[in-house]
Amino acid sequence: MVDSFACSFLATELDARSGICSVVERLQDMGLPEARAHEVQIVLAEAVNNVIEHAYADAPLGNVYIHCNLNTERLWINIHDAGAPLPDEKLPAGKLIDLSGPTEDLPEGGFGWFLIRALTSDIRYERRCGNNQLALCFEINANEAETTNVVP
Amino acid sequence: MSLTSTMTGNAQIVTVNAERIDAAIAIQFKEDMRSETESGASRVILDLSEVKFIDSSGLGAIVAAMKQLGSDRKLDLAGLTPMVDKVFRLTRMDTVFDLYASLNEATAARKS
Structure with missing residues (x-):
């Protein structure tokens, strides 16, 4: 059985916060397990923050479109926006950030893509007709150890 | 961003009275912590x-709060x-x- 839904919200931090919360609640109502719901919330927050801060950085206020497709094995979430493309239209590597240096040099950002990659089982990006399409896949039934893809 | 403080021994406990530290509030959190x-x-x-x-913005703001304390102080x-x-x-x-499961464990731990 496949369930899907779509929604959209304005690309502002507060609208994103409530929009993402609604998406996650709806997915939980559709049977998404709590552990996955946590991971989806983290990944959506990161991906949508990127749209707000980067894709729409120099543009007038735009929308973020979310489409979810859930079956018993996996959840695909598509995030679509009309903002600027990813640099070189490529997915960032999102490597684990080195924290071994002195405190005063610790980074305060750059963790977003690492978290997205660590918590998804597949990511696809496409630039089409001036729009960004980012598709994120979450395995539903795999246990924690299998789904956390941490690349050192 | 609501923060409340109490002192215990030589430690200051800062309680975050909010459910989220995310992109919408991270900068405010950093300034309020300062x-x-x-x-x-x-x-x-x-x-x-x-x-x-x-989210990663909230994480970064907590890192920033630690850096703001300076090298002689611990967060x-x-x-x-x-x-x-x-x-x-x-x-x-x-x-x-250092992560503590509870405030009791954090205050019980001896710090040199």
């Missing part, structure tokens, strides 16, 4: 037990809820901060 920790206590324990969610974290704990461990930030 004011709240001006007193100069050598050890600050950040009580995160009410915080249900942080420990207590009461991390599951999603917050997960973000810290995935990013290996649990190697940068």
Whole structure:
């Protein structure tokens, strides 16, 4: 059985916060397990923050479109926006950030893509007709150890 | 961003009275932490037990708050809820901060 839904919200931090919360609640109502719901919330927050801060950085206020497709094995979430493309239209590597240096040099950002990659089982990006399409896949039934893809 | 402080021994406990430290509030959190920790206590324990969610902006703001204290002072974290704990461990930030399951454990720990 496949369930899907779509929604959209304005690309502002507060609208994103409530929009993402609604998406996650709806997915939980559709049977998404709590552990996955946590991971989806983290990944959506990161991906949508990127749209707000980067894709729409120099543009007038735009929308973020979310489409979810859930079956018993996996959840695909598509995030679509009309903002600027990813640099070189490529997915960032999102490597684990080195924290071994002195405190005063610790980074305060750059963790977003690492978290997205660590918590998804597949990511696809496409630039089409001036729009960004980012598709994120979450395995539903795999246990924690299998789904956390941490690349050192 | 509501922060409340109490002193215990030589540590300042700063309680975050918010459910989320995310992109919408991260900058405010960093500024509020700066004011709240001006007193100069050598050890600050950040009580995160009410915080249900942080994203990378919130994580960065907590790192910034630690850097703001300076090298002579320490920022420990207590009461991390599951999603917050997960973000810290995935990013290996649990190697940068001492994480305590509860405020009691944090205050009981001896700090040199």
